[in-house]
Amino acid sequence: MTISIWRYSHLALAISSFLLLTLASITGIILAFEPVSEKIQPYRVNNFDGITLAQALPVLRKTYPDISELKVNASQFVQINGSDANGEKLLAYVDPLTGKILGSPKEQNEFFKWITALHRSLFLHETGRFFIGLTAFLLLLITVSGTMLIIQRQRGLKRFFTRIARDNFAQYYHVVLGRWSLVPIVIIALTGTYLSLVRFELIGTPKESAKVDFDAIRSEPAKNPADMDIFKNTKFSDVESIEFPFSEDAEDYYTFKLKTREIAVNQITGDILSEVKYPTQVLLTNLSLNLHTGRASALWAIILAVASANILFFIYSGFAITWKRLSNRTKNKYSADESKYIILVGSENGSTFGFAQAIHQQLIKAGEKSFLSQLNNYTVFPKAENLIVLTATYGLGDAPTNAGKFAALLEKHQQPQPVHYSVLGFGSHAYPDFCKFAYEVNNLLSRQTWAVPLTDVHTVNDKSPDDFSLWAEAWSQQIQIPLTILPELQSAASKRLETLTVNTAATESLKNGTFAISFQTRKRLRVKSGDLLAIYPENDYRERLYSIGIVDKEIRLSVRLHPGGLGSSYLHRLTTGEKIRAKVIKNEHFHFPEKAPEVVMISNGTGIAPFLGMVGENKDKVPCHLYCGFREQSSYEMYQSLLETNQAAGKLVNINTAFSRAGEKQYVSDLIAKDADLIGNILNKGGVLMICGSLSMQKDVIELLETICQSKTGNSISFYQSHNQIRTDCY
């Protein structure tokens, strides 16, 4: 919620000021070159900061007896004013130590004059100045709201400068450059606002002149100016201007306008006749001018120019981001009430909508009625048969702004008919709570009586086309509508097919219709237990996926034979030595965990397939517990000897079996319920739970684990799902 307040303020402020901000930034960049071009003039003497008035004033007065005034400008050029020996007007830059003339001051360049007027007042005098002042203030508010957004994005001030997860170009550089130019932009905005307030006298700058008590002026003891304390202690770098005495009478005195005060000095004795310290407002005005114009430092002027150029980039990238968000507003061909397919999206920056649009368009093309909207528009969908949720995760594993109300709406609206659902999470492993909100949505849906899982929850890391296509394949397999991958994602998604040779064909089909089949692969094929094998029984778009277990260097599949099933009948028909074309799909999230202190494997039926390979891969003998459910003892027997050999080798701590149609008639969830303490401990110490098998088993186990997590660990199950401690691969 708060993220949207800052975001809307940031956007509203940007929209209301972008025209004037563009103008002020462009003119600001140009004006930054004025101090730079001035600084390269050869009128500043070396070691200027060390020169005292005692060293310079006697020389200057001797060389120019009719000098009336001396000024030191922001570039530290010393300019004298008076008349020369011939009585001619003298206005020149001089070397304060020698009195040598270095050049003569020039009028401000006409071009810079014109740009300055445009920058300050838009040629509209006070009205223009007001709008420019207002723009500076709005820029200040934009930087405040922008800073808040970065703090939220980075999850706290401490992580302000830590790595940024890369989104799209505009998004990424908006944040990266925003962080680096924050300080100069705040300074530009703050000083611009301050100078406008001074200009409109909303901040007063009272400046009193030094008042001299003429009766107290002494004319002795006379001192050599080079020996006067005030001359010795005052550096040229502190001077703004000096008015010289008009004559040699004691009543005529020096007036030093220094950076912080004004003093009157007796020219004969060196007495300080009066001293006035400038009020803070005057000091701040001077500082603001220096900082806003860069007149005191060429380096700072360049920083200001770069910061102003960044403001232009922010205007462009800010609008690019907004455009992307707005362009995702969908116009639906079919209403929510009449649609069979409902696609709901949780997205902050719009990329998830891109994926959703692709699915939506393909369903429409296939002649289906599909409705696409955001998760916050969840309601009753009377004709819905399929719900697809695609959602990103933000903040601390939270919902995106357009999905924040989903949980409450789900409670409120029950679907009147059974609806199949499938959840696809979008996230990034750069964040600790990977796709947490998607897991939460999936867990919430699984508790609804009307909701029937169609696929396991899938996740997409950093918009990976491979991850997306994995979900698309699993979904298509269930629905029988081919979802071809977006053309722009296609190149990455299309992989080479492998030729595999059947090593052991399905010799016998057991009573319950389960069989095993193994394939020999080429030597260098990189495949691990938990990866998926995609087969194409009819050599067309129809693909079937099976979980792989690597046993004795072979790909071993466990398959349930469905009467008339496309994939299972095809595999069942294959004979030893036959070759097939298939694709190995990497399924990294379901590999045997490399660093877990303890592992729990939970399966039912053919879901045991990847675990058969994984136990063999447990070379470090990580404590590993297996909970597997079957219909009857005979289904287990085909895996028993392999599992017991691994147990004897110390790669499995225990094998817990549940038979649903024999003996105690138990489900795998009953075994887990009994070992709730053990499961809680394993999660607490960073162990990993892997679940493979049917979606209905997964639903029961997840529900049970939610209770175990809450009571034994204090975290919700989605915490462990998003931290990769609970991994599922169900179908």
Ligand SMILES: Cc1cc2nc3c(=O)[nH]c(=O)nc-3n(C[C@H](O)[C@H](O)[C@H](O)COP(=O)(O)O)c2cc1C
């Ligand atoms: C500020 C911010 C916070 C994020 N937080 C998470 C997070 O906690 N977990 C996660 O998996 N991804 C996180 N992400 C990554 C996004 O979920 C991911 O980039 C997603 O694809 C963006 O989708 P969208 O463009 O539709 O909003 C975050 C991204 C950003 C910019």
